[in-house]
Amino acid sequence: ARLRPSSGALAxxxxxxxxxxxxxPIDPVRVLANRSSGRQGHAIAAAAARAGAxxxxxxGPVAIPDPAGVTVVHVESARQMLSAVExxxxxxxxxxxxxxxxxRVATDAxxxxxxxxxxxxxxxxxxxxxxxxxxxxxEEGRPTLVVGFAAETENVLDNARAKLARKGCDLIVAxxxxxxxxxxxxxxxxVHLVTADGVESWTTMSKEAVAEALVARFAxxxxxxx
Ligand code: CTP
Ligand code: CA
Numbered sequence: 001a002r003l004r005p006s007s008g009a010l011a012x013x014x015x016x017x018x019x020x021x022x023x024x025p026i027d028p029v030r031v032l033a034n035r036s037s038g039r040q041g042h043a044i045a046a047a048a049a050r051a052g053a054x055x056x057x058x059x060g061p062v063a064i065p066d067p068a069g070v071t072v073v074h075v076e077s078a079r080q081m082l083s084a085v086e087x088x089x090x091x092x093x094x095x096x097x098x099x100x101x102x103x104r105v106a107t108d109a110x111x112x113x114x115x116x117x118x119x120x121x122x123x124x125x126x127x128x129x130x131x132x133x134x135x136x137x138x139e140e141g142r143p144t145l146v147v148g149f150a151a152e153t154e155n156v157l158d159n160a161r162a163k164l165a166r167k168g169c170d171l172i173v174a175x176x177x178x179x180x181x182x183x184x185x186x187x188x189x190x191v192h193l194v195t196a197d198g199v200e201s202w203t204t205m206s207k208e209a210v211a212e213a214l215v216a217r218f219a220x221x222x223x224x225x226x
Pocket of ligand 2: 100101102
């Protein structure tokens, strides 16, 4: 079907989405990674495009195809993701669905590390930039709506409320990733929308249905198209 970008609930809006994991190099053949299929973030980008938005998707390494009607920027590391996000701004809505590696190796080796008499290497880790917090705290050109995700294994709502405040975003989509064979890589998601006004818990839906419902919510929060 032909996309009709001039119509839809997000017509005329710019939407930025991060998705997938990041890979932080250890040496030329090894990475530190995160578990994320990219399915939820990619579904949000696709749904926003179907709603008429001009969408940029900044994606870490994933095994799923680029969504239709979306500009996709492929990155590997958290620092590359931050640069790509800053280059893609301004946006009306920014959605941070990526599972960003919290740490990277302080100095990645130029050559493949070899086993040897020295035993296993000790990796020194340093913290990656927080992409969501960097964008949410921008003085100029902050997106109208900054949306974060919180993948938690315990105390889901308390952790999500703390993240909302700490990162300065407008909405956190929280989910419980503790159950094996569950949301990570799976097709469905059970989410809680956490804002300053409170919590709204949604029934379990496909990631596509969650994406559609989130996009409708974004459109509602932005108001009538300009
Ligand atoms: N996020 C980000 N950049 C990072 C880390 C996280 O943009 N370096 C974003 C994620 O995309 C997500 C939100 O921040 O939207 C929350 O990520 P999460 O890992 O749950 O939060 P952290 O602040 O990293 O806390 P922790 O992992 O310790 O729970
Ligand atoms: Ca994290």
